Structures are given as C-alpha cells and as structure tokens.
Amino acid sequence: MSEKRDVWKSRRGFIFAAIGAAIGLGNLWRFPFQAYKNGGGAFFLPYAVALFTCAIPLMILEYTYGRRVKGGSIKAFANLGKKWEWLGWIQVMIPIVVMMFYSVIISISIIFMVWSVGHMLGIVNWMSDPGSIMGMIVGGGENAFDFSAGVSKYLLSFVIIVWIANWLIVRNGISNGIEKMSKVFVPLLIIMMISFMVKTLTLDGAVLGLNALFTPDFSKILNPGIWVAAYSQVFFSTTLAVGVMIAYGSYLDDKSDIVNNSFITVLSNASFDLIAGITVFSTLGFLVKTTGVDFNSFGNGAGVAFIAFPIAISTMTSNTVLQGFIGLLFFFSLFIAGLSSSISMLESFSTAALDKFSIDRKTMVGYISCVGFIGSVFFSTYAGFNYILDIVDVHISGYLITTVGLFEAVLISYYYGVEKIRLDANEYSDFKVGKSFNILIKYFSPFLLGLTVITNYIDVFKKTTELDPLQMKANLLFGWGGLILMAIASTVFFLKKWKIKDDKEVVV
Amino acid sequence: MNTGAIIMMSIGCLSIWGGLIYCLHKVPKNK
Numbered sequence: 001m002s003e004k005r006d007v008w009k010s011r012r013g014f015i016f017a018a019i020g021a022a023i024g025l026g027n028l029w030r031f032p033f034q035a036y037k038n039g040g041g042a043f044f045l046p047y048a049v050a051l052f053t054c055a056i057p058l059m060i061l062e063y064t065y066g067r068r069v070k071g072g073s074i075k076a077f078a079n080l081g082k083k084w085e086w087l088g089w090i091q092v093m094i095p096i097v098v099m100m101f102y103s104v105i106i107s108i109s110i111i112f113m114v115w116s117v118g119h120m121l122g123i124v125n126w127m128s129d130p131g132s133i134m135g136m137i138v139g140g141g142e143n144a145f146d147f148s149a150g151v152s153k154y155l156l157s158f159v160i161i162v163w164i165a166n167w168l169i170v171r172n173g174i175s176n177g178i179e180k181m182s183k184v185f186v187p188l189l190i191i192m193m194i195s196f197m198v199k200t201l202t203l204d205g206a207v208l209g210l211n212a213l214f215t216p217d218f219s220k221i222l223n224p225g226i227w228v229a230a231y232s233q234v235f236f237s238t239t240l241a242v243g244v245m246i247a248y249g250s251y252l253d254d255k256s257d258i259v260n261n262s263f264i265t266v267l268s269n270a271s272f273d274l275i276a277g278i279t280v281f282s283t284l285g286f287l288v289k290t291t292g293v294d295f296n297s298f299g300n301g302a303g304v305a306f307i308a309f310p311i312a313i314s315t316m317t318s319n320t321v322l323q324g325f326i327g328l329l330f331f332f333s334l335f336i337a338g339l340s341s342s343i344s345m346l347e348s349f350s351t352a353a354l355d356k357f358s359i360d361r362k363t364m365v366g367y368i369s370c371v372g373f374i375g376s377v378f379f380s381t382y383a384g385f386n387y388i389l390d391i392v393d394v395h396i397s398g399y400l401i402t403t404v405g406l407f408e409a410v411l412i413s414y415y416y417g418v419e420k421i422r423l424d425a426n427e428y429s430d431f432k433v434g435k436s437f438n439i440l441i442k443y444f445s446p447f448l449l450g451l452t453v454i455t456n457y458i459d460v461f462k463k464t465t466e467l468d469p470l471q472m473k474a475n476l477l478f479g480w481g482g483l484i485l486m487a488i489a490s491t492v493f494f495l496k497k498w499k500i501k502d503d504k505e506v507v508v
Numbered sequence: 509m510n511t512g513a514i515i516m517m518s519i520g521c522l523s524i525w526g527g528l529i530y531c532l533h534k535v536p537k538n539k
Contacts, residue, residue, distance in 0.1 A: 011535070041516025048523055207509050214513035214520070260534055267528040274524055430534040 005070060006174040007251050013179035014256070015264055016186040018248055020340030022239050022269035023189070025105060028337070029301050031273040032213065032280040034233045036295065038226045041216035046230035051270055054448060055234045057440040058409065059245060059262035060433065064425040065412055066249025067258070072352030073243035074493075080415040087411075089490035091404050092243040092352040094396060095345030096368065097486065100375030101389045102345070103166070106338035107158035108306060111137060112331040120324025127314035127323050130307050141382030144391065144474035155380035163376065165339060167369040170346045171362045174251045178343055189336045190272075192329060197275050200282035203316070209285025212295055213277055228455045231448050236397060238269050241405030244344045247351035259429035280304055283312045290315055305334060346372070358499040388478045395479035398460040400486075406449040413442045 008014040035043040069076045077088030115133060118124040126133050141149035169177045200206060220226050239245065252258070284295050287308060298308040313326050350365050357364070378384050412421070418438045426432040464475055509517075 041513060041520070044516060044520040044523075048520075051524075210509055210517065211513045214517040215510055216512050216516045257535075260531055263531045264528065264535075267524060267531060270524045271528055274520060430536065 005251070007253050008179055008256075009175045010179075011256065011261070013175070013183050014248070014252065015261060015268075017178050017182035017340075017344070018245070018261070018265040019268045019272075020182045020186040020189075021244050021248065021344030022237065022265055022341075023186075023272045023337055024237075024239070024341035025102075025302075025305070025334060025338050026237060027269070027272050028276045028280065028334070029304050031233060031237065032277040032304075034229055035277055036213055036281070038229045039217045039220035040212070041214040042218050042221050043226065043230065045221060046227045047234065047270075050227075050230045050234040050448075051266055053440055054231055054445050055238045055240065055266045056262055057433075057437055057445060058235075058240050058405070059238065059266055060258055060425050060437070061409065061412060061418075061421055061441055062240065062245035063249035063252065063258045063262055064421045065416065066246035067252045067254070067256075068416075068421075068424060070250050071355040072247045072250060072348065072350075074352040075355040076246050077411070080411050084411060084415075086490055086494045087404065087407055088243075088352065089493050090400070090486060091241065091408070092349045093486045093490055094400060094404070095242045095244065095348045096372055097375070097392065097396060097482065098242075099166075099342055099345045099372055101379040101385075101392065102338065103162040103342055103372070103376050104155055104159050104379045104385060104389070105302065106162045106335060106342060107155055108137060108302070109331045109334035109338060110158045110161055111154055112306065112310075113328055113335065116324045116327035116331060118324075119327060120321050122320060125320065127310040127327060130310040134306055138382070138385050141386050143470055144383055144387035144478060145470075146383045147381055149382040151377070151381045152385065155385065156377065159376045159380055160373070162339070162342070163369050163373045166342050166346050166372075167365055169339075169343050170350060170369075171365040173361060174347075178347060181343065182340060185336045186340055189333055189340070192333045193272065193275050193279070196330065196333070197279045197282075200279050200286070200312075203282055203286035203312075205286040205289025206282035207285065208288055209281035209283070209295075210278065212285065213281040224451075225455075227448075228452050231452050232402070232456070234270075235402065235405065235449070235452070237273060238266055239341070239344065241401055241408055242345070243348035243352060247348045248344070250351060255428045257429045258425040259431060259433055262425075280308075283308060287312055287315070353493075356493075356496070356498055387474065391475055391479045392482050394460060394463075395475075395483055398456045400483065402449055402453045402456060406446055406453055409441055409445050409449065413446075418442050 008017070035041075035047070065076055066072075069079050072088075073091045074085050074088035077091070078085035112133075115124060115126055119127055137152060137154045140152075169181050171177065172180075235241070249258075281295075284298075284304070287293050287297075288295065291311070298304045309330055310327060313323050313330070316326075317323060346365065346368060349368055350361065353359075353368070354361060354364055359367075379389055412418070418441045421441070422433060422435070422437050464472065467475060
C-alpha cells in the first residue's frame with residue numbers, strides 16, 4: 001500500500017513556505033540593479049504590469065494544476081500526454097543544477113557569519129576591507145579550465161553545512177520539515193529585512209541612493225527591452241516554471257484558497273524586491289557620499305551584499321562589537337533567504353521523483369542531496385566558482401527556464417483547459433478571477449514569454465560571438481554540454497517504468 | 509529627494525504594499 005500523501009497543516013504555513021521559496025538572494029542583488037539600469041522609477045510601470053499579467057496568473061495556474069494532479073512536475077506533464085513527461089524531468093532538473101551553485105553562494109553567507117562573530121569578539125578586523133576576505137575565499141584560477149588552481153577549502157567546508165541543512169529539513173516532508181522551518185524563519189527574515197531598510201533609510205546620503213533608484217526616465221518606457229527585462233525579473237524572481245510551485249500546490253488541501261494565496265505570494269515577493277531595492281540603494285548612497293565611490297563600484301551582483309554592506313557597516317559605527325553583531329544579523333538574513341529557496345528546489349525534484357519511483361522520501365532526499373553535493377564540489381573549485389558558475393547560470397536562466405515556462409503555459413492551456421483551471425482555482429478562494437485570466441494564460445503570457453525567450457536567445461548568442469576562443473570553448477563545454485547532460489539524464493529517467501500502486505494500477 | 513523620485517517611490521510602495529495588505533485583509537480570520 002502507498003503511504004498517505006502529506007498536506008500543509010495550515011494556510012499560514014503554506015504561504016510562508018511559498019514566500020520563502022520565492023524570496024531569495026536574487027531579490028537583493030538582481031531587482032535593484034534591473035530597476036536602476038532600466039529607467040529607474042519608470043521601471044515600476046512594466047514591473048507592475050508584469051506582476052498582474054504574468055506572475056499572478058502563472059502562479060494560479062501552477063498551484064491549481066499541482067493540486068489537481070496531486071503530484072510534482074513529471075506527473076503534471078505526464079498527465080498532459082505520455083511524451084510530455086520528458087519536459088517535466090527537464091523542469092525539475094533545473095532547480096537541482098541551480099542548487100549546486102546556489103548552495104555555494106549560500107555557504108559564503110555562513111562564512112561571513114563566522115567572520116562577523118570573529119569581528120565581534122575582536123579576533124579579526126575585516127569589515128573595512130571585505131575584499132581581501134572574499135579574495136581568500138573565492139580567489140584564484142586563470143580560466144574555466146584551470147582546475148589545477150584547486151578547490152576553495154572554505155567553500156567546500158561550508159557548502160557541506162548548507163546541504164546537511166537542506167537534507168535535514170526536506171527529508172522530514174512538507175508539514176514536519178518545510179512548513180515548520182518556514183513558519184519560524186520566513187517571518188524572522190521579513191522582520192530583519194524591514195529593520196535593515198529602516199536603518200539604512202536614516203543613513204547620511206540615503207537620499208542620493210533613493211534618487212538614483214526612483215527618479216523616472218520615461219524616455220525608456222517605449223523601449224521593448226525594458227518590458228522584456230521587467231517580465232524576466234518577475235518570472236525568475238517568483239520561482240515560476242521550475243516545478244517548485246507545482247510541487248507546493250500539490251500538497252494543498254482540496255478546499256484551500258488558490259487565488260488569494262497566489263496574490264499574497266507574488267505581492268510579498270514584490271514587496272521584498274522593493275525593500276531590497278530601498279536597502280541596497282540607501283546603503284550605496286551612503287557609501288557614495290562618505291567614501292566617494294559610485295553606484296556601480298561594487299558590480300551588480302554578490303559584490304553588493306558581500307563587499308558594499310560590510311564596508312557600510314564599518315563606516316556606520318566605530319564600535320567593533322556592534323559592527324560584528326549587525327554583520328552577523330545581515331549575513332544570517334542572507335542565509336535564511338537562500339535556505340528557504342534551496343529547500344523548495346530540493347522539494348521540487350523530490351516530489352516529482354517520489355511520484356514515479358518506489359523509494360521512501362528519506363532515502364530519495366538522501367540520494368539527491370549526495371548528487372547535489374558532488375555538483376557543489378565542482379562549483380567550489382576556483383575555476384568552477386569564478387568562471388563556470390556564470391556560464392551555467394546564463395545558459396539555464398537565458399535558455400531553459402523561460403522556454404520550459406512557455407511550454408508549460410501552452411500545454412496546460414491546450415491539453416488540460418484554462419477554463420477548468422479558472423473554475424477550479426475560484427471554487428474555494430477568498431475572491432475570484434474573471435475570464436480575463438483565460439486570455440492572459442492562453443495568449444498574453446505565452447506571447448510575452450515567447451518574446452522573452454527570443455530576446456534571451458539573441459542576447460546570449462550575441463554575447464557568445466564576442467568571446468575569445470577559450471571562453472567560447474568553455475561556453476560550449478559547460479553551457480551547452482550541461483544542457484545536453486540534463487537532457488540525457490531526463491531521457492534516462494523518462495524511460496524508467498512508473499511504480500505500481502496497490503499492485504494493480506500504474507500511478508500516472 | 510526630487511519630486512519624480514518621491515512620486516514613483518510612493519506609487520511603487522502604495523501599489524505593491526497596499527495590494528498585499530488588501531489581500532491579507534481578505535483572508536478569513538479563522539484561517
């Protein structure tokens with residue numbers, strides 16, 4: 001006999017878990033610079049349109065369809081037609097590969113937490129010069145093939161902790177693992193981030209940063225590139241099309257709300273985008289005023305979190321105990337933001353694989369964690385972290401996620417029926433969505449996702465042609481090679497037989 | 509802060525946070 005399927009014990013638990021999955025490190029360093037580069041305050045117009053016309057409808061679609069099939073992505077796609085199961089496997093491969101390098105980035109926040117404790121206790125004094133610490137952790141390697149540079153012992157040691165944390169939470173299932181963890185840590189993360197925002201708003205020079213972020217440049221609004229950037233931002237930020245929300249939706253009770261939960265998840269994530277934007281640019285404004293750097297001095301990625309913030313903390317106060325304590329809280333926030341997303345990625349694959357194979361959850365999560373950790377070892381090498389990580393990230397987010405999202409919206413609309421999704425979603429919801437939902441899912445979202453896919457393909461292709469031969473070789477091997485490897489693994493899993501339920505019927 | 513930035517920041521915050529508060533307000537009290 002098969003075991004009874006787990007369900008979310010409370011609505012609050014589900015919402016916190018979904019918000020935790022959507023909120024990640026990308027909110028902190030992707031959104032602020034997307035807005036800054038694409039028209040400042042004017043970016044909020046396409047961003048808001050994208051939230052209501054793409055993110056919310058697709059979230060409703062994923063929750064509803066997940067709940068309907070009571071399974072993860074492979075069962076969801078297999079229900080549309082046997083041949084589409086392969087696409088489900090591709091979809092759940094994405095979060096596992098992303099997690100291989102994402103967990104390495106999370107491990108840096110743990111390393112910085114340890115260093116912050118050291119700073120607080122007066123053992124090391126590093127906050128005014130975080131670059132040297134960062135160099136010690138990730139520095140080294142000449143190019144993507146320079147594996148002789150070795151592996152970072154810091155990344156390797158701490159990425160084990162990240163994988164153990166993920167494994168411990170996800171192996172306990174939805175209600176006893178993910179829900180319990182999310183109900184404690186996600187509210188804590190929200191409180192800490194709001195506190196950081198309020199504190200950074202009081203800094204001298206914060207106004208400079210807010211002006212840079214919010215001053216609108218409406219001349220850019222007619223540029224299609226801004227609209228594509230807004231749709232991409234909303235799409236990636238809400239963790240759509242990677243099987244996470246289908247898996248989370250599959251554990252919803254049949255009489256639970258879908259529509260309002262989707263609005264709450266997407267708007268909470270957007271709120272976090274906004275909080276992150278204000279925090280990052282207030283801090284950068286403070287640094288611009290006090291140290292004379294400019295807004296692009298720390299790059300537009302991890303450099304802001306791991307370099308700009310420690311410098312800002314060390315400039316705010318001369319009390320090293322306080323500096324270390326603020327640093328500890330900040331990097332702990334990053335750790336929670338990363339962990340709440342990474343557990344959802346591990347759950348996406350686990351839910352899907354548990355539907356097909358007769359393996360118990362604890363063993364399955366153990367296997368996936370071991371494979372994921374081996375991948376993380378690869379990204380902990382100096383060549384892996386400094387060169388290959390970007391290549392893999394660009395190929396997965398540039399080519400794969402939006403393409404799979406496009407297929408998902410089209411296939412579910414045409415094979416299952418978008419009206420069925422709408423009626424199902426509306427049945428027990430606090431408020432209902434009208435028939436415009438059908439148009440958004442059937443025509444509008446696929447059109448804009450198609451446009452985003454084409455733009456991304458052209459963009460990535462253009463950048464590839466500008467590379468030197470060695471970089472080109474690295475792109476082909478690690479970028480396209482990685483995608484081919486994912487396709488092969490998906491084919492192998494696709495060809496395996498479905499488990500038999502009660503010795504009689506095939507589950508799917 | 510300049511006027512344009514104040515207006516856009518207000519619109520951004522009010523629409524997103526206002527929307528979220530509205531949705532949370534719609535959740536029945538006993539859930």
